[in-house]
Amino acid sequence: MGSIRAPATKRSTNLTVAVKCRPLTERERGRDIVRVFNDKEVVVLDPDISKDYLDRIQNRTKERRYSFDYAFGPNSTNLDVYQRSIRSTIFGVVQGLNATVFAYGSTGSGKTYTMVGTQDDPGLMVLSLNTIFDLIEKDNTSDDFQVTCSYLEVYNEVIYDLLEKSSGHLELREDPEQGIIVAGLRSIKVNSTVKILELLNLGNSRRKTESTEVNETSSRSHAVLEINVTRKLQKRYPAQVTRGKLALVDLAGSERASETNSAGQKLRDGANINRSLLALANCINALGKQQKKGLAYVPYRNSKLTRILKDGLSGNSQTIMIATISPADNLYHHTVNTLKYADRAKEIKTHIQKNIGTVNAHVSDYQNMIDNLQGEVSRLRKELAEKETQLNAKPTERDKDDEISWLNALSQETSENVQERINLQKALIELDETNLRNRKELQHLDDAIAKQQVIENEGAVVQALQSRRQVILDNIRDNDELGIIYQKEVEVNEKRRGQLQDMIDEAIKNNGNKTYLGILSQYRLLGIANTELQFEMAMRDQIISSQREAQRHLWNLLMSLGLDERQIVELGAKQGIIVEEGTKIKPLGLSNLTTPLDLQRKNYSPSQCSPSRSQFGALTCFYPQTSEASSRSLNRENQKMHADFCREDHLSSFCYISHPFSPSAYQPWLSNQPILGFGAFNQHSDGLRNSFPHMRSYERGPSTSSFEVNFRQQQQQQDAWAVANKQEVNMNHHVETSSAWDHSRSAITHRGGTMQTTFGHLQTNQVAITVNSPLGFRKLPTPTQQNVSPVLPPHVTTNFQEKRF
Numbered sequence: 001m002g003s004i005r006a007p008a009t010k011r012s013t014n015l016t017v018a019v020k021c022r023p024l025t026e027r028e029r030g031r032d033i034v035r036v037f038n039d040k041e042v043v044v045l046d047p048d049i050s051k052d053y054l055d056r057i058q059n060r061t062k063e064r065r066y067s068f069d070y071a072f073g074p075n076s077t078n079l080d081v082y083q084r085s086i087r088s089t090i091f092g093v094v095q096g097l098n099a100t101v102f103a104y105g106s107t108g109s110g111k112t113y114t115m116v117g118t119q120d121d122p123g124l125m126v127l128s129l130n131t132i133f134d135l136i137e138k139d140n141t142s143d144d145f146q147v148t149c150s151y152l153e154v155y156n157e158v159i160y161d162l163l164e165k166s167s168g169h170l171e172l173r174e175d176p177e178q179g180i181i182v183a184g185l186r187s188i189k190v191n192s193t194v195k196i197l198e199l200l201n202l203g204n205s206r207r208k209t210e211s212t213e214v215n216e217t218s219s220r221s222h223a224v225l226e227i228n229v230t231r232k233l234q235k236r237y238p239a240q241v242t243r244g245k246l247a248l249v250d251l252a253g254s255e256r257a258s259e260t261n262s263a264g265q266k267l268r269d270g271a272n273i274n275r276s277l278l279a280l281a282n283c284i285n286a287l288g289k290q291q292k293k294g295l296a297y298v299p300y301r302n303s304k305l306t307r308i309l310k311d312g313l314s315g316n317s318q319t320i321m322i323a324t325i326s327p328a329d330n331l332y333h334h335t336v337n338t339l340k341y342a343d344r345a346k347e348i349k350t351h352i353q354k355n356i357g358t359v360n361a362h363v364s365d366y367q368n369m370i371d372n373l374q375g376e377v378s379r380l381r382k383e384l385a386e387k388e389t390q391l392n393a394k395p396t397e398r399d400k401d402d403e404i405s406w407l408n409a410l411s412q413e414t415s416e417n418v419q420e421r422i423n424l425q426k427a428l429i430e431l432d433e434t435n436l437r438n439r440k441e442l443q444h445l446d447d448a449i450a451k452q453q454v455i456e457n458e459g460a461v462v463q464a465l466q467s468r469r470q471v472i473l474d475n476i477r478d479n480d481e482l483g484i485i486y487q488k489e490v491e492v493n494e495k496r497r498g499q500l501q502d503m504i505d506e507a508i509k510n511n512g513n514k515t516y517l518g519i520l521s522q523y524r525l526l527g528i529a530n531t532e533l534q535f536e537m538a539m540r541d542q543i544i545s546s547q548r549e550a551q552r553h554l555w556n557l558l559m560s561l562g563l564d565e566r567q568i569v570e571l572g573a574k575q576g577i578i579v580e581e582g583t584k585i586k587p588l589g590l591s592n593l594t595t596p597l598d599l600q601r602k603n604y605s606p607s608q609c610s611p612s613r614s615q616f617g618a619l620t621c622f623y624p625q626t627s628e629a630s631s632r633s634l635n636r637e638n639q640k641m642h643a644d645f646c647r648e649d650h651l652s653s654f655c656y657i658s659h660p661f662s663p664s665a666y667q668p669w670l671s672n673q674p675i676l677g678f679g680a681f682n683q684h685s686d687g688l689r690n691s692f693p694h695m696r697s698y699e700r701g702p703s704t705s706s707f708e709v710n711f712r713q714q715q716q717q718q719d720a721w722a723v724a725n726k727q728e729v730n731m732n733h734h735v736e737t738s739s740a741w742d743h744s745r746s747a748i749t750h751r752g753g754t755m756q757t758t759f760g761h762l763q764t765n766q767v768a769i770t771v772n773s774p775l776g777f778r779k780l781p782t783p784t785q786q787n788v789s790p791v792l793p794p795h796v797t798t799n800f801q802e803k804r805f
């Protein structure tokens with residue numbers, strides 16, 4: 001099976017917004033108040049015809065004017081919309097790109113008409129498929145194509161398969177390879193538009209519709225037709241497979257429930273519809289920022305709809321929003337709301353800044369949430385017990401039937417309220433974590449800028465760093481503003497929770513059996529929510545425990561390198577690090593280790609070394625933490641060429657090691673193969689061979705400075721590294737000279753418990769070794785000559801300097 005890859009070249013995309021105004025329907029007798037100009041501008045006239053010219057120029061009119069990528073008037077057909085705003089995107093789908101097209105608008109504005117269409121005016125779903133099959137048919141390569149489609153609806157935050165006769169509730173799963181998937185959703189292989197049309201009609205007939213005041217057959221659910229085009233490129237060897245995904249979404253009406261005279265079930269539908277749409281709006285806002293500015297938090301998890309659309313909305317996806325509006329004067333508010341939303345979809349704002357917590361604070365947030373929920377559950381349990389006693393003592397009268405439904409509604413709303421709170425809290429936590437990362441990057445950038453500024457002729461680098469810094473600042477502000485919005489939503493949610501609680505209390509006071517049942521179901525729902533949180537907490541615990549484990553390994557490593565516990569704690573204290581008690585476990589058989597490399601016994605005194613002068617921190621900022629680092633040249637030129645920013649959350653420790661090696665004593669890199677041993681160095685070689693008995697001598701020429709250390713030969717150290725390697729600790733190293741960046745044709749590999757280091761040609765008198773960890777080492781103690789000595793070139797002396805990100 002070939003690999004699935006996104007196309008090699010990525011182009012940045014912006015959300016395309018098209019507005020489509022439908023004609024007045026027969027039922028509507030109002031005035032047409034929408035005008036479309038230049039295929040881009042939409043003007044909504046004031047519905048109040050008594051307003052005159054004077055009102056208009058004095059800005060007393062409600063007339064609104066917007067501009068979009070495309071605008072279509074009442075006479076435009078679906079084909080017009082398709083050809084101008086969608087068609088080119090469909091070509092990309094066949095090439096392996098993702099695309100999402102969604103119709104947004106209030107009830108009766110023409111979303112379903114636009115997406116599905118009629119026999120005479122086929123909608124975007126049909127037209128897109130036509131193009132796909134057309135392109136496949138006309139394709140003159142020998143590539144194999146396969147088109148599959150699935151059709152689902154999200155109704156009241158529950159997913160149903162529209163291609164199944166009686167679909168049960170479907171669940172979302174996070175698949176490590178495929179991303180978010182709907183477990184159990186049918187995916188049907190199709191080879192003609194006719195077949196898809198059949199499926200669409202079938203699916204549409206199963207959609208949940210209701211008659212609202214505005215639309216007789218109003219869709220109450222969000223429908224997602226997903227078309228996957230898999231293409232096997234035969235001419236390549238091995239055959240490559242691309243997969244393009246097109247999601248066509250017919251959203252439910254965006255109106256407020258109150259505006260459609262809804263009550264009961266309809267009211268609840270309305271609330272859920274709006275929750276999903278709000279979540280979608282938030283994602284689109286965040287994505288808009290991200291496309292321009294990089295790392296911004298996108299709150300996908302706030303609704304099922306946004307989780308389903310996540311893949312299509314992010315990554316290599318072109319997203320097109322079709323905002324549908326009615327021209328009727330009585331729908332002025334709906335129209336303006338839709339246009340405002342569409343307008344926002346392309347806007348980017350600047351925002352205020354807020355302080356941020358730490359990772360520990362996030363964990364305690366989770367703990368607080370769980371505590372609150374547990375409190376709620378135990379209170380309800382107590383109330384149930386009390387009620388049960390009352391019921392045993394005095395059998396209650398039968399209540400009226402409608403009380404049951406009232407209680408059910410109350411119970412459902414309470415559960416939704418809890419769920420919403422959980423989602424908001426999670427979103428807040430994720431947002432904070434994103435900003436925490438942003439702030440770390442900001443700090444690194446500030447350090448890097450400060451360092452670069454003292455170096456002459458580094459204007460371009462400083463400029464790049466500064467523009468990145470601005471991007472990060474903007475992201476932080478944006479995320480903070482989103483956080484404030486969420487915080488407000490949490491407050492509203494809390495208020496509602498209080499109201500619901502009062503209603504429950506009242507019901508408990510006044511009623512018997514039915515209330516008991518109501519509380520029972522409430523209790524059950526809270527229990528479920530509680531379990532979910534416990535699960536999340538367990539996952540967090542797991543992360544924390546693996547971080548602790550990583551710290552333990554670090555302890556072992558440092559101790560194996562010759563530092564004792566006291567020294568490590570002291571070093572930590574010097575750097576302001578509190579060493580956690582739990583991490584100080586007995587080292588893995590290393591406690592009896594005799595310091596393997598006592599450099600102090602040798603002739604390598606600190607006085608032989610010059611302290612490192614460093615732009616190193618800045619450079620490391622440029623490079624992603626990757627084991628490929630060794631293959632990149634670190635000279636100044638390439639540094640500029642690969643101006644790639646490290647986004648990893650890495651707290652690193654650098655050791656700068658100076659040695660008196662002559663820059664001219666230089667031998668080109670000869671081999672990529674790890675070799676056990678070290679090269680013929682200067683006058684120190686013999687002494688080194690004595691002090692590094694586990695390394696064999698390796699003669700490569702008089703000036704070769706290659707050397708390697710194999711930890712396998714030091715069993716105890718190997719233990720530590722083996723454990724660390726299981727955790728995939730990345731170790732990159734960089735080589736710095738005192739005068740200029742030279743090269744990094746050197747490698748560190750660490751496979752199967754072995755860490756081998758080879759410095760290709762040490763045309764350098766300063767060596768830097770970076771220890772980076774994606775596992776979240778809080779900080780490495782400052783290295784000393786002892787703890788790094790096993791990886792030193794034999795002639796290297798002892799001047800260390802720590803650099804931390």
Ligand SMILES: Nc1ncnc2c1ncn2[C@@H]1O[C@H](COP(=O)(O)OP(=O)(O)OP(=O)(O)O)[C@@H](O)[C@H]1O
Binds near residue numbers: 105
């Ligand atoms: N471009 C159009 N030309 C003619 N009639 C249209 C057009 N767009 C919509 N209509 C008519 O308007 C009515 C409402 O359209 P539609 O059902 O597509 O709205 P909707 O936005 O999907 O509503 P809901 O959100 O309630 O499902 C239908 O009777 C439909 O035939």
